[in-house]
Amino acid sequence: MRLLLQHPPVADEPVRFVRLSLDQDLLGGWTLTRESGQLGGRSTLRRDQFLDRAEADAAFARLRDQQLKRGFVAAAGD
Numbered sequence: 001m002r003l004l005l006q007h008p009p010v011a012d013e014p015v016r017f018v019r020l021s022l023d024q025d026l027l028g029g030w031t032l033t034r035e036s037g038q039l040g041g042r043s044t045l046r047r048d049q050f051l052d053r054a055e056a057d058a059a060f061a062r063l064r065d066q067q068l069k070r071g072f073v074a075a076a077g078d
Contacts, residue, residue, distance in 0.1 A: 001020075001021070001022040001060065002019070002020070002021045002022075003019070003020045003021075003060075003064060003074065004017065004018075004019050004074070004075045005017065005018045005019075005020075005064075005067050005068070005072035005073065005074055005075065006018075006039075006072060006073060006075045007070070007071055007072045007073075008071070008073070013038075014038040014039055014040060014041060015038065015039045016036070016037070016038050016039075016072075017035075017036065017037065017038070017039055017043075017075070018034065018035070018036045018063075018067050018072055019033075019034070019035040019036070020032070020033070020034055020060060020063055020064060021033040021034075021035075022056055022057070022060050025049075029049055029050060029051050030049070030050040030051075030052075030053055030055075030056035031047055031048070031049055031050075032047070032048045032049075032050065032056055032059050032060055032063075033045065033046070033047050034046045034047075034048075034063060
């Protein structure tokens with residue numbers, strides 16, 4: 001499961017983005033990856049591990065909802 005969110009640019013600032021990805025690892029666990037930053041600039045990467053799919057899905061939904069409340073919108077094409 002993957003989702004790319006972008007924040008509309010304000011004045012001359014570059015577009016900010018958040019990329020969420022939920023993938024199953026080789027041992028049956030789940031990895032939630034969150035990358036955020038500015039397009040064309042620096043970004044940060046964070047990974048969280050989960051043993052249970054339901055817990056990972058809930059964390060994904062929680063992060064998605066937080067970003068949507070901050071004004072990010074879903075971007076097409078990721």
